[in-house]
Amino acid sequence: MRKTEIYGTIGPACAKQEILTEMFRLGMTGIRLNMSHTELEDSREWTEMITAAASAAGVRPRLLIDLRGPELRIGNLIEPVKLQEGERICLQGMGDERIQSELQEEQVHLPAPGQIFAYLQQGQEILLDDGKLKLEITEVSGKTAFGRIIRGGILQSKKSIALPGIRMHLPVLTESDRRNIRNAKSHGVTGVMQPFVRSKEDLQELKRELENAGASDLEVFAKIENMEGAEHLEELLPHADQIVIARGDLGSSMMLWELPAVQEEIAVKCRTAGKPFMVVTQMLASMEKNPVPTRAEVSDIFRAVQEGAASVMVTGETAAGNYPAETIRYLANTVRAAEKYLRNE
Numbered sequence: 001m002r003k004t005e006i007y008g009t010i011g012p013a014c015a016k017q018e019i020l021t022e023m024f025r026l027g028m029t030g031i032r033l034n035m036s037h038t039e040l041e042d043s044r045e046w047t048e049m050i051t052a053a054a055s056a057a058g059v060r061p062r063l064l065i066d067l068r069g070p071e072l073r074i075g076n077l078i079e080p081v082k083l084q085e086g087e088r089i090c091l092q093g094m095g096d097e098r099i100q101s102e103l104q105e106e107q108v109h110l111p112a113p114g115q116i117f118a119y120l121q122q123g124q125e126i127l128l129d130d131g132k133l134k135l136e137i138t139e140v141s142g143k144t145a146f147g148r149i150i151r152g153g154i155l156q157s158k159k160s161i162a163l164p165g166i167r168m169h170l171p172v173l174t175e176s177d178r179r180n181i182r183n184a185k186s187h188g189v190t191g192v193m194q195p196f197v198r199s200k201e202d203l204q205e206l207k208r209e210l211e212n213a214g215a216s217d218l219e220v221f222a223k224i225e226n227m228e229g230a231e232h233l234e235e236l237l238p239h240a241d242q243i244v245i246a247r248g249d250l251g252s253s254m255m256l257w258e259l260p261a262v263q264e265e266i267a268v269k270c271r272t273a274g275k276p277f278m279v280v281t282q283m284l285a286s287m288e289k290n291p292v293p294t295r296a297e298v299s300d301i302f303r304a305v306q307e308g309a310a311s312v313m314v315t316g317e318t319a320a321g322n323y324p325a326e327t328i329r330y331l332a333n334t335v336r337a338a339e340k341y342l343r344n345e
Contacts, residue, residue: 005029007030009033009313013321021057027335036073047188064190069195070168070170074160076157092110117145126147126163130160135150173206177209182213193221196249225248233266242310248281278312283297283312301335
């Protein structure tokens with residue numbers, strides 16, 4: 001039985017060599033670097049730290065860069081914003097030079113990617129931060145939209161924004177992605193995660209860019225983050241080294257209770273084709289604040305291994321959570337317990 005790979009995500013919470021070394025010793029076999037917030041050349045201290053920590057733990061690490069791709073995110077906020085249910089809100093296109101005082105001051109103002117405004121209309125729902133927060137649009141005027149908050153909470157800079165039911169035509173790679181691909185091998189990167197894969201053409205474009213950069217040996221991880229990608233899964237399989245069931249944005253593209261069935265369908269198709277797949281997002285979300293996971297979370301990890309996942313990954317739990325090493329301990333031990341159970345069936 002193939003051992004399931006254990007991935008964490010590097011971020012401020014674990015970017016210390018002693019913490020990373022402990023995470024590798026506890027069972028982490030690879031780590032993800034999220035390019036939505038940084039450039040690879042600005043992260044050399046982190047990539048060198050990862051290499052040193054893995055070496056100290058006797059591990060040859062896998063390092064994945066998660067490209068920006070056609071992902072949409074809220075812009076930079078001066079400080080986290082508390083959104084309250086029923087409150088009025090204004091979305092402004094990033095780069096809109098209108099003076100703030102022209103707008104109603106009692107409203108919360110959020111910088112939003114300009115591409116979304118052509119798709120907004122009255123009644124359109126908007127999900128923020130993997131669906132934790134929800135808005136409804138009431139009025140659109142150019143690159144300004146007004147709405148009200150349906151589900152509130154704390155919003156931080158650069159969190160995801162999604163329009164359920166809308167398929168937008170966005171570029172596969174950003175200029176930042178192309179720079180990061182060119183620099184990948186010098187940082188020890190072993191794989192590239194392509195967000196929001198929609199068709200085989202997306203992966204073909206990524207592979208051309210890898211070849212142009214002399215990095216065609218890097219593994220390609222195709223992230224399924226919307227129904228367009230799920231519907232085209234069969235055509236994606238020959239062009240990816242691993243399929244990623246990225247449940248954050250994928251769960252925002254449907255009613256949430258439909259997500260487990262979609263996850264199972266993707267897993268079945270991957271197993272049938274002999275294609276490795278990864279399960280990611282909120283596997284141990286409660287451990288961002290708590291030292292012990294919920295029973296449901298460890299059951300979720302067990303299920304992923306039972307479904308045949310080649311790898312599992314945590315994101316915010318290690319990047320920004322209070323217990324990054326403990327998170328890896330629970331993740332790795334639960335995976336190994338599941339593997340042991342399945343061997344003895």
